[in-house]
Amino acid sequence: MTDPSTGSARDPDALIARAGIAGDPNHDQHFLVDDRVLDRLPAYLTAPESVTAAATHHILEIGAGTGVLTDRLLRCADHVTAVERDPKLAEFLREEFEDAIAADRLTLIEGDALEIDIPDSVTASVSNLPYSVSSEIVFRLLPRSVPLVLMLQREFAERMAAEPSTSEYGRLSVTAGHYARVEIVEPVPTTAFSPQPAVESAVVRTTPRVPEYEIPNDEFFLQFVTAVFTQRRKTMRNAIRNTAHISSLDNPAAVVTAADEDLLRKRAGKLSPEKFAALARLAWNHGEPTEW
Numbered sequence: 001m002t003d004p005s006t007g008s009a010r011d012p013d014a015l016i017a018r019a020g021i022a023g024d025p026n027h028d029q030h031f032l033v034d035d036r037v038l039d040r041l042p043a044y045l046t047a048p049e050s051v052t053a054a055a056t057h058h059i060l061e062i063g064a065g066t067g068v069l070t071d072r073l074l075r076c077a078d079h080v081t082a083v084e085r086d087p088k089l090a091e092f093l094r095e096e097f098e099d100a101i102a103a104d105r106l107t108l109i110e111g112d113a114l115e116i117d118i119p120d121s122v123t124a125s126v127s128n129l130p131y132s133v134s135s136e137i138v139f140r141l142l143p144r145s146v147p148l149v150l151m152l153q154r155e156f157a158e159r160m161a162a163e164p165s166t167s168e169y170g171r172l173s174v175t176a177g178h179y180a181r182v183e184i185v186e187p188v189p190t191t192a193f194s195p196q197p198a199v200e201s202a203v204v205r206t207t208p209r210v211p212e213y214e215i216p217n218d219e220f221f222l223q224f225v226t227a228v229f230t231q232r233r234k235t236m237r238n239a240i241r242n243t244a245h246i247s248s249l250d251n252p253a254a255v256v257t258a259a260d261e262d263l264l265r266k267r268a269g270k271l272s273p274e275k276f277a278a279l280a281r282l283a284w285n286h287g288e289p290t291e292w
């Protein structure tokens with residue numbers, strides 16, 4: 001077993017062979033086998049704008065697989081929390097990283113990333129995500145305001161980083177853009193994985209930002225943005241009028257009366273995350289201006 005802080009990083013193919021698990025695409029198991037991509041992932045976090053001032057650098061990895069990325073993260077973080085749902089992989093990780101677990105440098109959580117409690121002390125996440133639950137995981141991570149480096153399906157990454165007035169711009173771009181600056185830092189070919197996925201991938205880096213307008217409630221904001229984008233061909237005036245099914249928005253007419261006329265004439269796809277946040281505040285406050 002290699003000391004996680006010294007020596008060369010574990011070899012991807014050797015880890016797969018030791019685990020004896022080839023990877024099942026039906027369970028989002030596409031293991032990274034390209035050393036150069038693996039080495040770059042933690043390095044993207046250390047770009048100046050992503051540096052954290054926290055005393056303990058605690059990286060969360062979702063979907064640890066055979067531990068090939070976990071190994072690299074242990075070399076640059078004080079602590080790593082790795083989450084893996086597959087019991088066989090979790091068992092392998094417990095054996096492979098026995099020393100790091102005993103030294104209290106690695107916490108292994110066997111469970112579903114959508115259900116586990118994410119520790120408050122986490123300062124960043126670097127993950128090669130299970131693509132079938134990317135949006136749920138991204139929506140869980142973004143409100144935590146920590147830097148993220150995530151391997152994602154390329155089309156998803158493009159939607160996340162999209163600007164207003166483009167065809168990719170939607171609820172994912174608005175919510176991501178509210179919490180963070182989003183950059184695609186690297187497209188990744190299918191050959192970087194084993195087994196190879198059917199889709200192209202890309203690495204996204206998010207850098208938390210202080211939003212111009214605070215939102216009242218993360219869940220409400222997501223519901224509001226989703227409800228408006230399901231009617232993206234309508235003007236905001238008509239889309240908001242139709243959002244009565246959002247339980248917390250009981251008086252859409254009051255929002256329409258109070259909102260800026262310029263915003264109401266536009267369609268959702270033209271509005272920046274800031275404008276969405278301003279509207280969500282009004283909606284939360286039943287059309288009354290907010291003091292926060």
Ligand SMILES: C[S@@+](CC[C@H](N)C(=O)[O-])C[C@H]1O[C@@H](n2cnc3c(N)ncnc32)[C@H](O)[C@@H]1O
Binds near residue numbers: 085113114131
């Ligand atoms: C794309 S693989 C990445 C594996 C490894 N980090 C790598 O880069 O080679 C995603 C991993 O997430 C695990 N996984 C799938 N769904 C999950 C979930 N809901 N919660 C936690 N892990 C999950 C899969 O078993 C798989 O090991």
